C-alpha cells in the first residue's frame with residue numbers, strides 16, 4: 001500500500017558507481033552487497049544496472065558521516081538513520097549514501113549492508129515507505145534473514161507500478 005509513487009527513471013539501463021568503501025568490510029563484500037541490493041529490484045523489473053568505476057553514474061554510492069559535501073541531508077552518528085537515497089532524477093537523483101558511523105557487515109552483526117542497500121535502492125528507484133511490516137520498504141530496520149528473499153508482494157506491486 002503506497003501513499004504515492006514518485007516518477008521513476010525514464011530509462012531502464014542505469015549505471016552505478018561505488019565512490020568509496022567502508023573500512024568495516026572487505027571491498028569484495030561491499031561490491032557483492034551493493035550488487036545483490038540492486039539485483040533484488042532488477043529481478044522484478046526491466047531495469048539493468050551497470051557498474052562504472054569513474055565519472056558520473058546515475059546512482060552514486062558513498063559512505064559518509066554527519067554533514068557531507070553538498071548533500072542537503074546529513075547523518076546523525078552511530079544508530080538512528082543508517083542511510084538515505086534520493087529519488088530518480090539528474091544530479092543527486094538516485095544517489096545513495098550510507099552512514100559510515102554504523103558498523104556495516106555482511107551477516108547478522110551490526111547492520112547488514114545488503115538489506116539497508118536494498119531498502120535505499122527502493123527509494124533511488126522511486127518507491128516511498130510501505131506500512132506493510134513485512135515489506136523491504138518498511139520504515140524500520142528489521143534484521144531479515146539476508147539469505148531469505150527480502151521482497152514482499154507489497155514491494156513488488158510498488159516497483160511494478162512504476163516500471164511494470
Ligand SMILES: O=C1CC=C(NS(=O)(=O)c2ccc(-c3ccccc3)cc2)CC1=O
Pocket residue numbers: 080081082083084085115116119120123135136137138139140141142144
Ligand atoms: O528515507 C529514509 C529515512 C530514514 C531511514 N531510516 S534508516 O536509515 O534507519 C533505515 C530504516 C529501515 C531500513 C530497512 C527497512 C527494512 C529492511 C531493511 C532495511 C533501512 C534504513 C531510511 C530511509 O530510507
Ligand SMILES: [Ca+2]
Pocket residue numbers: 075076077078079080081082099101102
Ligand atoms: Ca546513523
Ligand SMILES: [Zn+2]
Pocket residue numbers: 064068071072073074084097
Ligand atoms: Zn547524503
